[in-house]
């Protein structure tokens with residue numbers, strides 16, 4: 581039995597003010613391209629099942645373009661006649677009961693099986709059962725759903741668990757309403773053949789478990805994600821489990837540092853190569869306030885003119901042990917605001933406010949229009 585496991589495709593995500601020749605935000609187009617690459621691979625591999633572990637869309641109410649793209653791609657998948665099982669992640673789960681889940685639009689596809697109702701759903705075939713646990717807001721309900729999953733494990737067939745969560749606190753994405761899988765229920769993993777995870781954006785096996793994997797995202801949803809490797813998993817289940825990770829081609833991110841203590845020399849010795857259309861991040865270190873005025877952002881950007889985008893971090897020389905990092909351009913407003921509150925408040929107060937702030941920003945994101 582062969583499966584393709586991919587995840588966190590975040591269709592509709594957009595970032596940076598770069599518009600491509602088709603009039604589409606270039607980063608948004610990159611996410612569509614990554615998705616298509618996986619679909620091309622699926623066509624070639626012809627697995628028995630395809631699974632997607634959440635965050636198909638970046639928002640609970642995606643843009644028209646993101647929905648249109650997804651429907652076109654699902655038409656291609658449908659024609660392959662391969663069952664496609666998909667769960668909702670935190671990004672595609674509405675935060676209020678007022679809005680209808682977007683994944684509902686796939687219910688009319690014959691080969692697509694979706695699980696999005698914040699409850700356990702068993703999706704059964706002749707040879708395998710997919711135990712799906714989509715994103716859930718309510719932790720106590722989640723526990724009862726995990727128990728339901730446990731009761732439904734049938735050893736006469738293959739059993740595959742699908743979840744969108746952080747297994748332990750290690751895989752938290754610092755997002756609103758994340759679901760942490762309870763540690764004392766991890767023993768369940770050894771009772772099934774494979775555990776397919778979504779939420780964490782890097783590929784990897786989880787802890788001591790031999791059969792528990794994050795597929796990772798197919799693109800980076802923030803410049804803070806420096807991974808240049810994104811891809812999908814091919815799972816082969818015969819006598820034993822074989823997991824192979826395959827990379828897709830994404831826009832690379834390249835990191836440079838210019839030491840302003842010796843600015844001229846540092847600029848001269850930069851090895852600027854292979855940056856065509858790349859995302860470049862330049863860190864100016866040991867800056868003095870005076871230099872910061874002299875060194876123009878434009879001059880730095882000119883050093884990397886072939887890049888798609890250059891973000892500049894200014895790190896000032898530390899005077900009295902006080903860390904100052906001015907990176908307004910690369911930070912989201914949410915992160916910037918959180919940093920500000922952190923500086924201004926006591927740790928306990930900050931923890932209390934953090935949840936509220938993340939909640940407000942995500943509520944705003946949900947209603948704000950992401951079309952250009």
Ligand SMILES: [Mn+2]
Nearest residue numbers: 588635669779
């Ligand atoms: Mn995600």
